[in-house]
Amino acid sequence: MPxxxxxxxxxxxxxxxxxxxxxxxxxxxxxxxxxLKAYRLGxxxxxxxxxxxxxxxxxRFVLFPAELKVSKSMRTVLQNGRFEFRVNYAFREVMTACQQARRRGQDGTWINEEIIDAYTALHEQGYAWSAEAWQQGQLVGGLYGIRLGKVFFGESMFSAVSNASKFAFIQWVRQLESEGVVLIDCQVHTEHLESLGARFISRESFTTMLDQYC
Structure with a gap:
């Protein structure tokens, strides 16, 4: 196809x-x-x-909040006060940390300065959000993405210490579910997200849900 x-x-x-x-x-x-037009179309x-x-x-790889899987070890992390959960305290810093994160099998990053500027502009207008893990006053993990209606489109995450990104993700999914979000877009498969309950659905099903919930 062209x-x-x-x-x-x-x-x-x-x-x-x-x-x-x-x-x-x-x-x-x-x-x-x-x-915004692109995300509404998937x-x-x-x-x-x-x-x-x-x-x-x-x-399409997605997570339905009700299907979130939390391991026994992560339940301990969530309860022991090791991390503090914050939303939108350091959006650009989260993006920069995602840009600088080393990822297995990747030599570089697609998160360039143009991307950071564009998504920061979305953040300033209330569309882009960051969910963050803090430890002793330091940002140690988190993720960012776009929220439209009852859908959250995840973009990237990072972890500077063990379990920090999982902590932020789980807390964010729980908060989104409590606020009526019904679908989290994970875009493409990762074992990390699969372990948390994400799964594949057809593009047709995905775009149909966007029409309904965005």
Whole structure:
């Protein structure tokens, strides 16, 4: 299938036209308006260097908050007061920590300064959120993503000490569930998120839920 080149309009091609690996289009920009349109359609940007690449994989890796799995060891971590949970105290710092995190099998990062600026702008307008683990006054783990209606789109997480990102994620999922969020987009598979209850659903089911809950 051909890749679609985006222009100055905010139009995206139908997600069903994505390549088998999920790549849908290239080009465009990271304006707040375009990013919000993309997420509502189930599309997200992911690229190492320009042009911007836009993706919508099938199947989609998601977590339903009610299906969250918390291990016995993590229940102990949650209860022993080792970490403090905060929301939106240090959004840009969380993004920078995610940018600098070393990940197995990856030489670099897709979280460049353009991405950080764009998502910080979304944060300032109330769309992007960070969930954080703090220890003795220091940011030691967390994640960030986009919240639209009853859906949270997770983007990246980091952990500077053992279990910090899991702590922040579990606390955030519980808070989102209490606030009526019904779907958390994890985008692509990781063993880490699978251990917490995430699973695959079809792209069709995913976009149908976005139509209903965004």
């Amino acid at each position: 890749l679609y080149l985006l222009d100055h309009t905010l139009t995206f091609p139908p997600v069903e036209l994505a390549e088998p690996d999920g790549m849908l289009a290239v080009g465009g920009d990271l304006s707040t308006e375009r990013l 599309i997200f940007p992911w690229y190492d260097e320009p042009p911007i690449c836009w993706w919508c994989p099938d199947p």
